[in-house]
Amino acid sequence: MPDSADAAIQDPAHVPLRIALLAGEESGDVLGAPLIEALRERYPDAQFAGVVGPRMQAAGCQPMESIDVLSLFGIGEVIAELPRLFKLRNSLFQRLIDWQPDVFIGIDAPSFNLGLEKRLRQAGIPTVHYVSPTVWAWREGRIKGIRESVDLMLTLMPFEAEFYREHGVDVRFVGHPLADELPLEPDREAARDALDLAPEAGKPYVAVLPGSRRSEVGKLATPFLETMRWLHKRLPDVGFLVPLANAAVREIFESAMQGGHYAGLDIKLLDGQSHQAMTAANAVLLASGTAALEACLLKRPAVAAYRLSPFTHWLLRGIGMLKVANVTLPNHLATRPIVPEYIQDAVSPEALGPHLYRWLTRPWSADPIVAECVSIHRQLRQDASHHAAEAVADLLEKHT
Numbered sequence: 001m002p003d004s005a006d007a008a009i010q011d012p013a014h015v016p017l018r019i020a021l022l023a024g025e026e027s028g029d030v031l032g033a034p035l036i037e038a039l040r041e042r043y044p045d046a047q048f049a050g051v052v053g054p055r056m057q058a059a060g061c062q063p064m065e066s067i068d069v070l071s072l073f074g075i076g077e078v079i080a081e082l083p084r085l086f087k088l089r090n091s092l093f094q095r096l097i098d099w100q101p102d103v104f105i106g107i108d109a110p111s112f113n114l115g116l117e118k119r120l121r122q123a124g125i126p127t128v129h130y131v132s133p134t135v136w137a138w139r140e141g142r143i144k145g146i147r148e149s150v151d152l153m154l155t156l157m158p159f160e161a162e163f164y165r166e167h168g169v170d171v172r173f174v175g176h177p178l179a180d181e182l183p184l185e186p187d188r189e190a191a192r193d194a195l196d197l198a199p200e201a202g203k204p205y206v207a208v209l210p211g212s213r214r215s216e217v218g219k220l221a222t223p224f225l226e227t228m229r230w231l232h233k234r235l236p237d238v239g240f241l242v243p244l245a246n247a248a249v250r251e252i253f254e255s256a257m258q259g260g261h262y263a264g265l266d267i268k269l270l271d272g273q274s275h276q277a278m279t280a281a282n283a284v285l286l287a288s289g290t291a292a293l294e295a296c297l298l299k300r301p302a303v304a305a306y307r308l309s310p311f312t313h314w315l316l317r318g319i320g321m322l323k324v325a326n327v328t329l330p331n332h333l334a335t336r337p338i339v340p341e342y343i344q345d346a347v348s349p350e351a352l353g354p355h356l357y358r359w360l361t362r363p364w365s366a367d368p369i370v371a372e373c374v375s376i377h378r379q380l381r382q383d384a385s386h387h388a389a390e391a392v393a394d395l396l397e398k399h400t
Contacts (some may be wrong), residue, residue, distance in 0.1 A: 016043075016045040016046055016047050017043045017045075017046040017047070017102045017103075017396070018046070018047050018049070018099060018100065018101040018102050019036075019039060019043075019046055019047070019048050019049075019101060019102065019103055019105065019392075020048075020049055020050045020096055020099065020101035020103070020104045020105070021035075021036070021048065021049075021050040021051075021052065021056065021061060021104075021105045021106075021107060022050045022051040022092070022104075022105075022106050022107065022109065022112075022113055022116070023050075023051060023052060023053055023056060023067055023107040023108070023109070024051075024067070024070040024107070024108050024109020024112060024113065025067065025070065025108065025109065025212065025213065026053060026067070026212045026245055027108065027212070027289070027290040028053070028067070028107040028108045028109060028131070029052065029053025029054065029055045029056050029067055030055060030177070030178070030290075031107055031108070031130060031131065031177055032052065032053070032055070032056040032059075032061070032105075032107050032130075033055035033056050033058065033059040034059075034177050034181075034384075034385035035105070035107075035130070035177075035385050035388050035389060036048055036056060036059040036060060036061055037059055037385065038385040038386045038388065038389035039389045039392060039393075040059075040060065041386075041389070042389055042393055047062075048060055048061040048062065049061060049062040049063075049064055049099065049101075050062075050063075050064055051063070051064060051065045051066070051067060051069065051070065051092070052066070052067060053066075053067035064092065064095055065088070065092070069088060070085075070088075070109055070112055085112060089112060089115060089116050092116060093116060093119050093120065096120060096125070097120075097123060100125075101125060102125075102126070102396060102399075103125070103126045103127070103128060103392060103395065103396055103399075104116075104117065104120050104125050104126070104127050104128070105127075105128045105129075105130055105392065106127070106128070106129050106130065106150075107130045107131060108130070108131040110129070110133035110142075113129060114129065114133075114142075114145060114146060114149045114150075115149075117129060117149040117150055118145070118148055118149035121148075121149060121150070121151065126151045126152075126395055126396070126398075126399045127149065127150050127151050127152075128150065128151065128152045128153075128154060128391075128392055128395065129146070129149070129150045129152075129153050129154065130154045130388060131154070131155075131156060132153060132155045132156070132157070132160040132163075132164070133146070134327075143164075143167045143169070146169060147167065147168060147169050150169070150170075151170065151395055152170050152171070152172065152391060152392075152395050153169050153170065153171040153172070154171075154172055154174050154388050154391060155171060155172070155173050155174070156173075156174065156175065156176040156380070156384070157173070157176075157329070157332070157333065157380075158173050158379065159332065159333075160173070161173035172387070172388075172391040173382075174382060174384045174385075174387035174388045174391065175380050175381060175382025175383065175384035175387060176293070176297075176380040176381075176382075176384055177384045177385050178293065178294060178297055178380075179297055179377055179380035179381040179382070179384070180381055180382070180383055180384055180385070182275065182294075182297045182298060182377075184374070184377055184378075184381075185299075186279040186298050186299060187279065188279060188280060190279075191276045191277075191279035191280035192205075192280045194276055194280075195241065195268070195270070195273065195276055195277070195280055197239070197241075197268070197280060198239065203237060203238075203239060204235065204237065204238050204239070204282050204360045205238070205239045205240070205241055205280055205281045205282055206228070206231065206238060206239070206240050206241070206281055206282065206283050206284065206285055206356055206360070207240075207241045207242075207243070207274075207277040207278045207280070207281035207283075207284045207285070207286075207295075207300070208224055208228065208240050208241065208242045208284075208285045208286075209242075209243060209274060209277075209278075209284065209285070209286040209287060209291045210224050210242070210244075210249070210253060210286075210287055211245075211249070211287035211289065211291075212245035212246075212249065212289075213249070214248050214249055214252060216287055216306075217244075217249040217252045217253055217287075218252055219307040220287050220305060220306075220307060220347070221252060221253045221255075221256035221257075222256050222259070222260065223305065223307075223347050223348065223349070223352075224285060224305075224352075225256055225257060225260055225262055225265075226260070226348075226349045227285060227348075227349040227352045227353050227356070228240050228262070228265055228267070228285075229260070229261070229262060229265060229349070230349035230350070230353040231349075231353050231356055231357060231360075232264065232265050232266075234353075234357055235357065235360060235361070237266075238266070238360065239266040239267075239268065240265060240266060240267045240268065241268050241270060241277040241280060241281055242267060242268065242269050242270060242277075243270040243271075243272055243273050243274040243276075243277045244269060244270065244271065244272075245272065245274075250269065250271070253269070254269070274291065274294065275294065275298065278294060278295050278298045278300050279298050279300075281300060282300075282359060282360055282363065283300060283301050283302065283303075283355075283356050283359040283360060283366070284300050284301070284302035284303075285302070285303055285305075285352060285356060286302055286303075286304055286305075287304070287305060287306060288304040288305065288306040288327055288328050288341060289306075292304050292328045292329060292330055292339055293329045293330060295330075295339075296329075296330040296333075296338070296339070296372075296373045296376055296377075297373065297376070297377050297380075299370045299373045299374065299377075300373075301338075301355075301359045301366040301369045301370070302339050303339065303340045303341075303342075303352050303355040303356065304328050304339050304340070304341045304342070305341075305342045305343070305347040305352060306327070306341075306342075306343055306347075307343070307344055307347055327341060328341050330372075330373070330376060333376045333379065333380075334372040334375075334376060335372065336372075338368075338369045338372050338373070340355050
């Protein structure tokens, strides 16, 4: 009989799992950290490595690269960076092949992750894609490539899972971790206290979120500031809370502030703290993206804007690649559109401002929006990270 040490070596249960993850931006980092924690509950000795942000690294994932290497926005920006991205993807593929993970989990960033997942899958490494690309909204033809690239798709939205089942992709709807994390009844006064805001209970605040990527903030900082000035002229006591994701985007926003006549505005710049800012606010002005869902889960009425590079906008409009009228997620989950959306030249103070003015001066007008948001929150509150970890465990069992 072998001694206990030999038995441990021969017993696969004693070999630590290797789990690779790649998050493409801050929202992926937010999803990745609790997933790592849920997987570690199942596999205490597991090793985690990949492209990570600060949250994932704090959860115990060793960085192969920083999340910053993939923070891009829009087709035009990606095309300009293609040589560097191809080189990065080739390098990561080789490093992952050398490390030989038991599973690879790509979190969002489909333009980068799906190509990497396809090569890893062809090399015999099981692949999971966490967060569905918006294939249901535009470029439905991508479904063939997705089917070839992933062993398992994890979706945050129920309607996405139905789409993948119809197209023969193994899928699991897991819910959204933010719906688990955020309270069903956010406490506005506690958030205002935490942010050390003016004590006047009736003072209105607008949370302004111009995006988490430099290119995004560069396109929206000035129109958002102009909208803030438009609103201030009509409501002189309004305050603005501007959470900024990092030092780089803060520098861009501060530069835009210096370029206009905004000295009289009550603006409080914050380092992060987006959830507290939205909770403290009466309404939200935001760049379309994850922030729109966050505002919904925090039960705050929001108006969304996005500006793409001229090439990206020309491509989407000229080729007719979009299949849906609304891009913002809450509008797909609600029974009717609840987040007004504006794109390109339609992004203006005259378009954005009146929504905010109405919600601030007639707060009851937002009651139907809040009711839809409560329903969406309950629908997405599924203990997502643990369900995702369970799905990954099922996949690993199939491949052992």
